[in-house]
Amino acid sequence: MSQNRGNRRNYHGRSGGRGGSGAGGGGGGRRGGRDGQNAGSGSSLDETNPIIQSFRGYARELDAKHDRHERIVKCSRDITIESKRIIFLLHTIDPRKNNDAKVCEEAKQRLENLFRNQFFIIAKELRGQDAYQYARAYTHGMQEFIEAYSFYEYSSGQDISHWQVVQEKLSYKHDATPPVKQESTNEPNDSTTAEVATTAEVAEGSDGQAEAESPPATTNESQATLESVCLLQPLDFVLGLGDLSGEIMRKCINGLGSGQVDSCFGHCRFMQDLYRGFLSVSSARSRDFTHKMNTLRQSLVKSENVCYNVTMRGGEAAKWGGGPSDEAFASFVGNSNFEAAEEDEGVYF
Incomplete structure (x- = not known):
């Protein structure tokens, strides 16, 4: 009995798959027709549809955000590397060599270069954006820089600066630069691509590191002056x-x-x-x-x-x-042969 039922099920399944005369066959034919229509409609989308245009715009905004995030991360890595080098430089201060003034001056110049270059690039990238969305992109570089900057102030005998003082140094006023024209395959009304072109001003140097124009000392009155800020969170x-x-x-x-x-x-x-x-x-x-x-x-x-x-x-x-306290210690101990005893001492574990 069970074998006959299995044969009947197989028969109706085959007839439905072939689009036969049974109820299963009719259903198979209708499903096949709908699949064919969907395949034909998926090959060509209506680009004039407002929903399609909206999602195209969302995709461009996400691409612009991700590209900006990667550029900020690259600057943060450069800041981290340079800050570690400055810390190593400050550890070379030796009072016996009397090189503290020279080392501190070199460290100061390298810190100023970070203010003028990498942080200026990040400030321009954050202009017109929500800075808190990109705060995690450069938080490690910022912490390493604060460590190097405060260590420089400590080594040079200065007081540790307040965070608002450092925040003022991370605020820049510069002239408005014209947008860089770039060829794009997107629609001509792509405002997001033009906005990305204005912020993407990082040029690759011969040594593979990012180079940027420092903020000009004098501004031209005929051009608009913009203000860019690199956010320094108190944390x-x-x-x-x-x-x-x-x-x-x-x-x-x-x-x-x-x-x-x-x-x-x-x-x-x-x-x-x-x-x-x-x-x-x-x-x-x-x-x-x-x-x-x-x-x-x-x-x-x-x-x-x-x-x-x-x-x-x-x-x-x-x-x-x-x-110079060796002699005083020797006289305190009362050992006249202090230097000779030092030569005979070994290392014990």
Whole structure:
């Protein structure tokens, strides 16, 4: 019985697929006809349809946004690389070589170049746009720059600037540049493509890095003056200061190795004040802020351990640095053969 039912089902299925005389066959013919009509209509769309035109415009807007995002990310990477190089440069300051003025001047010039070039490009890209939509595109570069800028101010003996002071330096006034004409396969009324052409002014140099025109010092009265701002969020500024703690900790340890014992306590006090300020911020609901707090605490503990060792074993720490306190430590210990004993000492683990 079950075999006969299976044969009847197979028979009706084959007749429907062939468009036969049965009910299944008629249904198969109607489905085939509708599929043919849909295939024919999908090959050619009505471009004059307002819905089609609207979605074409949405696609162009999304493409323009993604292209702008990628250009900002590229500038952010250049800022990150240059900021790290400036930090490494500032770590080469050695009081024994008396090169602090030369190194700080070079670091200042390189920071000014970042203001004039990469940040100016980002400011022009953000003009007329919602800056908060692209904030995550350059947040890492901004934090690294704040770290380098604040480390330069600390190394040169200046006070750490307020975030509003840095924000004013990231505001530019420049002349309106005419839009660059580009060939496009889109419709002639493509306003979004023209807008992208005005902002895409990044030129590739011979070294593969982005080059841009610096904001002119004088403006022509016959041209309209535009104002572009690179947004600096307060959270990015605070996170950049959190990264500064790692550089101060490294400077503290290097000061102990070079014999500048007194500077270790100054670095430690600065980090304690910085950590106290971070503790006063209790309303920051940010995962990055919590991570920076943990890093700052670890750096502070390392600096305090250095100062503790200097205090408890002060003579030995000064002796390691090779400073002028070796003779005083030798007289305090009462060992007349201090230098000879130092030559015979070995390394014990």
